[in-house]
Structure formats: structure tokens, C-alpha cells
Amino acid sequence: xxxxxxxxxxxxxxxxxxxxxxxxxxxxxxxxxxxxxxxxxxxxxxxxxxxxxxxxxxxxxxxxxxxxxxxxxxxxxxxxxxxxxxxxxxxxxxxxxxxxxxxxxxxxxxxxxxxxxxxxxxxxxxxxxxxxxxxxxxxxxxxxxxxxxxxxxxxxxxxxxxxxxxxxxxxxxxxxxxxxxxxx
Amino acid sequence: xxxxxxxxxxxxxxxxxxxxxxxxxxxxxxxxxxxxxxxxxxxxxxxxxxxxxxxxxxxxxxxxxxxxxxxxxxxxxxxxxxxxxxxxxxxxxxxxxxxxxxxxxxxxxxxxxxxxxxxxxxxxxxxxxxxxxxxxxxxxxxxxxxxxxxxxxxxxxxxxxxxxxxxxxxxxxxxxxxxxxxxx
Numbered sequence: 026x027x028x029x030x031x032x033x034x035x036x037x038x039x040x041x042x043x044x045x046x047x048x049x050x051x052x053x054x055x056x057x058x059x060x061x062x063x064x065x066x067x068x069x070x071x072x073x074x075x076x077x078x079x080x081x082x083x084x085x086x087x088x089x090x091x092x093x094x095x096x097x098x099x100x101x102x103x104x105x106x107x108x109x110x111x112x113x114x115x116x117x118x119x120x121x122x123x124x125x126x127x128x129x130x131x132x133x134x135x136x137x138x139x140x141x142x143x144x145x146x147x148x149x150x151x152x153x154x155x156x157x158x159x160x161x162x163x164x165x166x167x168x169x170x171x172x173x174x175x176x177x178x179x180x181x182x183x184x185x186x187x188x189x190x191x192x193x194x195x196x197x198x199x200x201x202x203x204x205x206x207x208x209x
Numbered sequence: 210x211x212x213x214x215x216x217x218x219x220x221x222x223x224x225x226x227x228x229x230x231x232x233x234x235x236x237x238x239x240x241x242x243x244x245x246x247x248x249x250x251x252x253x254x255x256x257x258x259x260x261x262x263x264x265x266x267x268x269x270x271x272x273x274x275x276x277x278x279x280x281x282x283x284x285x286x287x288x289x290x291x292x293x294x295x296x297x298x299x300x301x302x303x304x305x306x307x308x309x310x311x312x313x314x315x316x317x318x319x320x321x322x323x324x325x326x327x328x329x330x331x332x333x334x335x336x337x338x339x340x341x342x343x344x345x346x347x348x349x350x351x352x353x354x355x356x357x358x359x360x361x362x363x364x365x366x367x368x369x370x371x372x373x374x375x376x377x378x379x380x381x382x383x384x385x386x387x388x389x390x391x392x393x
Contacts (some may be wrong), residue, residue, distance in 0.1 A: 027330075034285065036283060036284065037283035038287040039286070039289065039294075040290040041290045044290070044344055045342075045343065046289065051345065052366045052370055053357065055366045057255070057358050058255030058325075059255065060358075060361065065254075068251065070250045071239060071251070071310040079293065086358075099221035100219050101218065102221050102224040103220070103224075105224025106223070106228075106263075108225070108263060113223055125373045126224075161229070164233045164237070173220065175240070175245055181240070182240045183236055191326070
């Protein structure tokens, strides 16, 4: 923008599915942050529109002196690294749920009343043959522990989100996480 | 979540780069909306952390009776379809910038004081050999018109965001948009 005073710029990109709207938004967000040294968020919205084939992406670019634009204290925090745990654990809501990678995180300073579950997602993924699916092991575990999405929905999206030759591996990874004991 | 009263659930997924955190967040957002019939947003945050190799994704899932969680009136609205234009034009800030696809959108009901630029992104992309890069033509145009990101940054991200064999096509598409006359 030409205004030198604007410290926050919101950009909405809209159209129909297949026009590459999401990619355009992601590129703007990454370019602003990684190369132009600003903070940015990229948000993809899904709703009735998404089902009708419409697409909407939103990018917010902030001057680097402005704080990080996290909007919500999470009800569910997933920590796959110690650094992430240390940084975000204090933001977890009372009564919320913490899910962490058993072998990557040492838990401390838990807020009150937090429900805790952990899984050795990376080790389980390695046993399946590729630690790259640790995230999907964790996704299956999160689905079982929290019920925020259904198993069927997660599997449907997963199957269209990974290359065809990796669908079997990913499905197995999901099931490993889904069937893992829930209490830590 | 087990609470039946919660109409909004915020999930934060955190760790380091390469753990597939972004993909996990996207799958949750899509599964919730497209298959579980809820509204959801998926937000990817970039900041100093992103440059340090950390990753953070946030998903918000809303019961379908809750309104759509758009946070910001945009400073810049990009409309690549008539439906999108009709829906979002009233939300554009006074003094904001509208960018639209010349051949897809008929402009009406403009808010006050709006700066307007348009480009035949799809036709230009077709001339380059593939209308799939219409979004990148538009991205180049947006970069030139608004200056929200720099040309160099956009090109750097673009080059790592598309398969190697399409880099040339995408770079050409970006330049076509970047060099297009700015006034409508």
C-alpha cells in the first residue's frame, strides 16, 4: 500500500475452486514473512461455500514491530517439539487438552485442569517405515482423543491430500494413532 | 471435545519445520467443513519463528449455526469470480483497493473512494499456454499495484512452490501480471 502509516494490511482473495486462490494467498504470506521480514498469517476459510466450490483466502501482513497475531487461546494444544511446548503451554485454556510427542517433549508448568495425552508418533511412524508420517499418526491420535473431527472425514481428506502411492502408508499411520491408548 | 456446549474449538498445532504440521492442520480444517458440515478456518502463521524453522498452524472449528469467522474488513479485495465480487464487495474498506478479473466480473455497488484495477488474467494465462497460471498472473499484478510484497520475494517463493518443470511458465505468468498497465 502507498500509506506509510498502515501497520496492518488485510488482503482477501476470492473466486471459485480451481483458480489457484489458496496458492496465491500462501505465496503472499510466505513472501512477506520469509523474504520481506514482516509477520504474516495466511487463513483459508472453509464453510458452506467451500462445499459449493468457492474459495477464499485471507492474508494479513503486519510490520515486524507489531505483535504476533494469534487470535485464540487454544482449547487443544498439540506440541511436537520442546520449543513449541515451552512457548505455547501457558496459552492453553484451563480445562483444555494437551497432546504431545512423548519422545520430543518434557512436560512442565501445566495450567490447571488440563487433560494430557501423549504418543510416540515419530517412533511409530519409523516402525511403519517412514518417520515423515509422524504427523498423520498424531492426527489419528488427536481425532480419537478429542473427537473434533470424525475418523471417516479425516481419512477421506487424507486420501486426497497425499500422493496416490503414499495413501496406504498414511492410512496405516492414521490408524496407529487412532487406536493408540488415550491416557498418558 | 466432550463438552456439548462448546460452539467454537480452537486447535493449535506446533513443532518444527518438516514435521508436517501445516498438512495436519489443513486436513483437520477440511475434514471438519467438507465432511463434518461445520465451518472452519485454517491459519498458518509466519514470523520470526518461521524463519527459524518452527511451524505453527491453527484451526478453528465452529458449529454450523455460528457465523463465518472473517476477522478483518479487507484493505485489498481480489475477486476472480462474479459470485465472490457480489458477496465481498460491500466489506471492502473505504479507500481500499479492488483488483478483479476483467472478463469474469462486472463491477457494481463500489464503496466510496475505492481504487480499482483489473486484469484479464485468464486470457493472458491462456496465451502463455495454460490457464492454470491465471492466479500467478494475478499475483504479479497485485504485487505491482499494491506493493504489499516485493517482486523479488514473490518470485523466490513462487519458484519453490511449484514443480520444477513449471517454474519457467510461472515466472513468465508473474511477469505478465507485474508489467500489465495498472489503471483500469
